[in-house]
Amino acid sequence: MSVSESKKKDTSTEEKIKSAAKTVFYNKGFAATRTRDIAEEAGLNLALLNYYFRSKAKLFEIIMSETFVGFISGMKVILNDEGTSLEEKVKIIAERYIDFIIKEPEIPTFILTEIRNNPDGLLKRLPIREIVNESVFIKQFQEAVEKKEISEPNPLHFLMNLLGLVVFPFIAKPIIMGSRNLETEQFNNLILERKKKIPIWIKAMFTAV
């Protein structure tokens, strides 16, 4: 494939629609999104949407799948790395996910609200159960509990706290920004501080005294 071909594909109509759909779906959710919003965002005729993707639902399905896979699949790899300690895993998750979400800050709210509207359908696709039940992380956690290095026996609390610390500020972003009249840059700086702080906080929370 030539350079011009690949460039052409990047900005092809199909890609334009997908990109516009992402933007609109992320910000408004499925129900509040009009197909006309997507067409307008893409600068294209409405009929192209159905020409390329057959229906709003199908298009959404594609966006959602890609988003979920992009968000969660990395997690599985990190949590199954035999070469990193528990502490290192926390560090890597905090850093990578904060960087990832800063680039696409609407994703957490998007995922959580769309799962609310269709829990069964979407959850089947995500390897959450494997992560929580069979991962290297879980083994390491249980070992640490046995060695009394960790005071909390339930790994679910550990994961909830870690993900909560990482993700919650993005979900509450409008409230946080409104509470102190922050601009996006200030908000992002606040969040970036947390890349270093979260691993320290988690360590303080869970290491047995």
Add this chain to the structure above:
Amino acid sequence: MSVSESKKKDTSTEEKIKSAAKTVFYNKGFAATRTRDIAEEAGLNLALLNYYFRSKAKLFEIIMSETFVGFISGMKVILNDEGTSLEEKVKIIAERYIDFIIKEPEIPTFILTEIRNNPDGLLKRLPIREIVNESVFIKQFQEAVEKKEISEPNPLHFLMNLLGLVVFPFIAKPIIMGSRNLETEQFNNLILERKKKIPIWIKAMFTAV
């Protein structure tokens, strides 16, 4: 007002509509809710909705206001109590909010998603700025920082972490329940454990060594 009158009012058509609207709006959000869903949930004719509340938007407005006030106003009182220490405030917030949300678990997601869809309009109504900038809590926090009892100088991190630990599990509820095939009761037990744990975690995170 007689007993029968008050009982009648509790189950009056207007109350039935409000109650049904709460249920449907909480679970699906404004955009995904059809006025017909509300009428059906209430077991009433669709036209009654407009007869009593004039429009879907007006009805939503009422539900939302009541929900927001109920959720946040208590917080302001707790954080402005001169008679409780920082540590006690954390304990009270964790306990009260977990009890509150267990009764209406959809509220956090409802609030956060509806704020996303209309940040300016709704945030004006909430006394977030006063809480974060002028509360007794803030004074106590700053004193503790000066006395080097607390290592983290920014109260926003403290509040984000506290609220994140309390609220995030409810937002991620479908994922958490799906991850281990939990029933609602098991999920609630997991959450109830956190009433005691969160104050301990917060203390561990923030007390200077």
Add this chain to the structure above:
DNA sequence: AAAATATTTAATCATTTGATTAAAAAATTT
């Protein structure tokens, strides 16, 4: 270049959905 195929557009359809209306029924007042 001609033919065939793929893409795009404008117009239109059918359904959904928020809202209204006029009449019926119920409750309240006189």
Add this chain to the structure above:
DNA sequence: AAATTTTTTAATCAAATGATTAAATATTTT
């Protein structure tokens, strides 16, 4: 009990919205 007011219902409207179609344009293949 009659008159009046309030509440409820069934039918319908109008706008929004997802989707389709047929024709026009562009691209690719022969």
